Amino acid sequence: MDQIKKLQAGELFRKYGALIVLIIMLLINAVITPNFVHINTMWNVLIQAFCVLVISMGMTFVIATGGIDISVGSTMAISSIIFAKLLIEMECSFFVSILAALLAACIFGAFNGVLIGVFNFQPIVATLILMISGRGIAQQFNNGAVISFYGNKYSDIGTYRIGGLVPIQVIIVILIIAIALFLAKNTTFGLYVQSIGDNSTASKLVGIRTTAIIVMTYILCAFLAGFAASLETLRICSADPNNIGNNMELDCIAAVAIGGTPMSGGKTIIWGTVVGALVMQLITTMMNMNNIFYAYALVIKSAIIIIALYLQKEKTQ
Amino acid sequence: MDNEYILEMKGITKQFSNVEVLHQVDFKIKKGEVHALMGENGAGKSTLIKILTGVYTKDAGQVFFNGEEIHPSSTLEAQQLGISPIYQEISLIPQLSVAENIFISREIKKKGFIDWKEIYKKAEEILKDLGINIDVRKPLRSYGTAIQQMVAIARSIMINSKMVIMDEATSSLDDDEVQILFNIIRKLKSQGISILFISHRLPEIFEISDSITILKDGSLVGEYPTSSLSRTELVSKMIGRNAEDVVNYKRTNRQIKDEYYLRAKSIKSGVKLRGINLDIRKGEVVGLAGLLGAGRTELARVLFGIDHKDSGSIEINGKEISFKLPREAIKYGIAFCSEDRKVEGIIPNMTVAENLCITNMKKVSYFGVINKRKCSSIAEEFVKKLRIKTPSIAQNIKNLSGGNQQKVILARWLSMEPDFIILDEPTRGIDVGAKKEIEDLIRQMSSQGISILLISSEFEELVRNCDRIVVLRDGMNAGILDGNDISEDKIMNLIANGNMAVGGN
Ligand SMILES: Nc1ncnc2c1ncn2[C@@H]1O[C@H](COP(=O)(O)OP(=O)(O)OP(=O)(O)O)[C@@H](O)[C@H]1O
Numbered sequence: 001m002d003q004i005k006k007l008q009a010g011e012l013f014r015k016y017g018a019l020i021v022l023i024i025m026l027l028i029n030a031v032i033t034p035n036f037v038h039i040n041t042m043w044n045v046l047i048q049a050f051c052v053l054v055i056s057m058g059m060t061f062v063i064a065t066g067g068i069d070i071s072v073g074s075t076m077a078i079s080s081i082i083f084a085k086l087l088i089e090m091e092c093s094f095f096v097s098i099l100a101a102l103l104a105a106c107i108f109g110a111f112n113g114v115l116i117g118v119f120n121f122q123p124i125v126a127t128l129i130l131m132i133s134g135r136g137i138a139q140q141f142n143n144g145a146v147i148s149f150y151g152n153k154y155s156d157i158g159t160y161r162i163g164g165l166v167p168i169q170v171i172i173v174i175l176i177i178a179i180a181l182f183l184a185k186n187t188t189f190g191l192y193v194q195s196i197g198d199n200s201t202a203s204k205l206v207g208i209r210t211t212a213i214i215v216m217t218y219i220l221c222a223f224l225a226g227f228a229a230s231l232e233t234l235r236i237c238s239a240d241p242n243n244i245g246n247n248m249e250l251d252c253i254a255a256v257a258i259g260g261t262p263m264s265g266g267k268t269i270i271w272g273t274v275v276g277a278l279v280m281q282l283i284t285t286m287m288n289m290n291n292i293f294y295a296y297a298l299v300i301k302s303a304i305i306i307i308a309l310y311l312q313k314e315k316t317q
Numbered sequence: 318m319d320n321e322y323i324l325e326m327k328g329i330t331k332q333f334s335n336v337e338v339l340h341q342v343d344f345k346i347k348k349g350e351v352h353a354l355m356g357e358n359g360a361g362k363s364t365l366i367k368i369l370t371g372v373y374t375k376d377a378g379q380v381f382f383n384g385e386e387i388h389p390s391s392t393l394e395a396q397q398l399g400i401s402p403i404y405q406e407i408s409l410i411p412q413l414s415v416a417e418n419i420f421i422s423r424e425i426k427k428k429g430f431i432d433w434k435e436i437y438k439k440a441e442e443i444l445k446d447l448g449i450n451i452d453v454r455k456p457l458r459s460y461g462t463a464i465q466q467m468v469a470i471a472r473s474i475m476i477n478s479k480m481v482i483m484d485e486a487t488s489s490l491d492d493d494e495v496q497i498l499f500n501i502i503r504k505l506k507s508q509g510i511s512i513l514f515i516s517h518r519l520p521e522i523f524e525i526s527d528s529i530t531i532l533k534d535g536s537l538v539g540e541y542p543t544s545s546l547s548r549t550e551l552v553s554k555m556i557g558r559n560a561e562d563v564v565n566y567k568r569t570n571r572q573i574k575d576e577y578y579l580r581a582k583s584i585k586s587g588v589k590l591r592g593i594n595l596d597i598r599k600g601e602v603v604g605l606a607g608l609l610g611a612g613r614t615e616l617a618r619v620l621f622g623i624d625h626k627d628s629g630s631i632e633i634n635g636k637e638i639s640f641k642l643p644r645e646a647i648k649y650g651i652a653f654c655s656e657d658r659k660v661e662g663i664i665p666n667m668t669v670a671e672n673l674c675i676t677n678m679k680k681v682s683y684f685g686v687i688n689k690r691k692c693s694s695i696a697e698e699f700v701k702k703l704r705i706k707t708p709s710i711a712q713n714i715k716n717l718s719g720g721n722q723q724k725v726i727l728a729r730w731l732s733m734e735p736d737f738i739i740l741d742e743p744t745r746g747i748d749v750g751a752k753k754e755i756e757d758l759i760r761q762m763s764s765q766g767i768s769i770l771l772i773s774s775e776f777e778e779l780v781r782n783c784d785r786i787v788v789l790r791d792g793m794n795a796g797i798l799d800g801n802d803i804s805e806d807k808i809m810n811l812i813a814n815g816n817m818a819v820g821g822n
């Protein structure tokens with residue numbers, strides 16, 4: 001009897017480890033962080049988690065194929081500067097600007113995907129190329145200078161609140177999560193992604209276009225990076241190719257890992273990633289609001305990641 | 318205390334997520350005997366062994382080894398006690414050399430450094446003892462399955478084992494290799510080592526085993542001296558009903574219309590295929606016989622577009638074709654059930670339903686959106702049709718027994734409703750009862766006009782099912798058998814001597 005109970009507790013942790021950590025984080029914050037239990041704090045957490053949430057949806061698919069994309073931060077820089085340059089300096093229409101930013105992101109995603117899917121580069125090496133060169137490319141667009149546009153006609157879009165209450169980012173992120181869930185659970189694309197990550201040889205033999213699917217996941221990931229970057233640029237009314245998306249790849253990968261998607265591929269656990277991204281953001285919020293020294297903050301962050309991963313590790317039978 | 322038994326397992330019970338797969342099983346092996354463990358797919362054989370070797374922990378029961386109660390919690394621990402498993406799927410490291418594989422984790426050291434000279438010498442000696450002469454410095458992957466298995470055995474002998482466990486170790490060996498393995502088994506036996514032997518091939522059981530324990534649905538049926546059982550009695554006990562029809566089951570000659578589905582002429586590819594001809598008519602079952610390395614699987618891979626031919630031509634329905642990818646072959650209505658279930662077949666962490674429907678996504682999806690209900694109903698249909706033993710179609714395929722995984726893969730290709738299906742060792746790891754069902758299915762499909770290429774190392778199986786048998790040797794045609802000419806002896810003869818008549822028809 002006791003043994004059965006223990007087993008079930010283990011099972012529970014493995015399945016919901018990340019969620020349990022999230023709830024504990026919320027409870028701890030509610031107690032120790034001043035003003036934490038306030039709707040505006042909640043909105044802020046979500047707004048700040050926006051980029052990680054959006055991009056880690058794409059990262060989940062990439063990791064599920066057995067790959068990884070460490071160039072998302074650089075892709076953000078490129079999209080952000082293209083978007084601002086066209087919109088503000090060249091006074092193109094909003095539509096054209098965002099389309100160009102997204103297109104650029106997709107091209108870079110395709111570059112990653114082709115290196116990996118067609119030429120069989122190791123994913124981490126292939127995306128390292130863009131990670132390193134991407135920021136350099138971004139700086140070329142405006143000679144390394146920041147584009148700011150406070151007080152401009154576009155400067156209020158990013159802080160728009162629907163009904164004066166719900167930040168626009170929250171609605172968008174919910175939509176994107178819903179689409180990601182649908183892709184993962186109900187489409188052939190989602191199934192093929194997992195199949196490739198689980199057994200790529202068998203996947204080829206059952207007739208899956210493995211190369212095309214792999215390329216598509218990297219395009220998807222880059223597209224989401226470009227999209228998040230454009231919205232972030234609007235919110236902070238500035239495009240800074242040196243700083244936007246710094247360490248974004250690490251936060252996204254951590255979110256996916258905390259969420260329980262195995263790094264070896266084969267599974268897309270979208271809900272897990274959502275929870276993982278929120279955990280990451282809550283840690284940061286907690287550190288900031290309690291004025292914890294940055295170096296300590298990093299150590300605490302790692303400790304929480306370790307706990308989350310430990311809770312979910314596979315038990316032997 | 319001296320004991321007649323090397324191993325005694327008492328009252329072993331094991332559940333997986335509330336499904337009982339072993340119920341109070343008693344199992345004993347004497348010192349120096351070859352003991353066969355028999356039972357249908359999913360009877361619990363591998364589970365019992367995994368409990369013995371510390372892979373799983375039992376829920377109840379006791380295990381005594383050499384008179385002492387043991388509780389191994391890992392394979393390593395079991396090995397240190399003298400229990401050496403040789404798994405269904407070989408678990409060595411292909412990139413490492415043969416010698417490294419034998420000595421890994423117990424390297425011979427001299428002054429703190431690994432003494433390679435000594436290791437190579439010892440490895441060579443051990444293998445020579447087993448009657449195998451190979452270069453132990455070469456990576457393991459440069460040798461075939463049989464040699465790899467021998468290396469696994471050499472490793473277990475090296476670590477001083479008292480009992481060797483072979484869970485379907487012969488399933489990927491051909492007849493000659495099985496004989497080499499049996500010689501080794503006899504040698505081990507004469508040294509007082511016990512062997513636990515699992516195989517679904519009845520002739521092997523009767524040749525090598527001294528006694529047989531039978532499991533059915535996780536419960537013990539009984540233990541018998543091998544000499545006291547006939548084939549029919551053994552199978553009847555395994556499947557729990559009179560097995561006359563399963564055991565005594567003969568071929569029938571059929572009349573096939575002269576309408577060709579596939580004509581392959583002088584197919585050459587690399588060093589393995591050196592000009593092979595093959596014709597298959599509509600609704601015909603053609604068998605491919607030959608030793609490992611004769612080019613059977615290689616030919617199948619070329620036909621299915623996995624590998625490519627260097628020269629020669631392939632005509633399907635009178636039209637010359639050449640597939641660059643498996644997906645093109647699939648579009649053409651061709652299915653290929655590969656022999657390597659683990660590497661080329663199962664997608665381990667996906668469910669039975671997903672594994673079954675994955676070649677069929679066109680049929681069960683609409684603009685890329687999967688119709689899950691349709692997928693489930695196809696899966697349910699085949700689970701019933703092939704009697705696949707699984708708690709539900711939502712179970713991950715890796716949790717099914719080996720034979721049931723094989724059935725799912727087979728169902729995957731059948732559900733595609735192909736015009737032509739290549740079956741490479743389709744009954745590998747499948748129990749006798751299920752084998753009969755699959756053979757019935759082959760016949761049934763062919764009578765619906767589906768052409769079938771059947772590759773099998775079991776001559777019995779070829780003789781029972783094929784309308785024609787093409788024998789290959791060293792990548793070339795060695796002869797063709799037709800109608801009343803088909804017999805095991807004649808196949809063997811052709812493999813050994815050949816009649817170099819250029820095949821084709
Ligand atoms: N890890 C697992 N989780 C859930 N069920 C399992 C697991 N391993 C085995 N089973 C179930 O236990 C039963 C016995 O499986 P086992 O592999 O022992 O059969 P087997 O006798 O070796 O069959 P085969 O002849 O096909 O190899 C099967 O029904 C299988 O589905």
Ligand SMILES: [Mg+2]
Pocket residue numbers: 362363364405484718719720
């Ligand atoms: Mg088994």
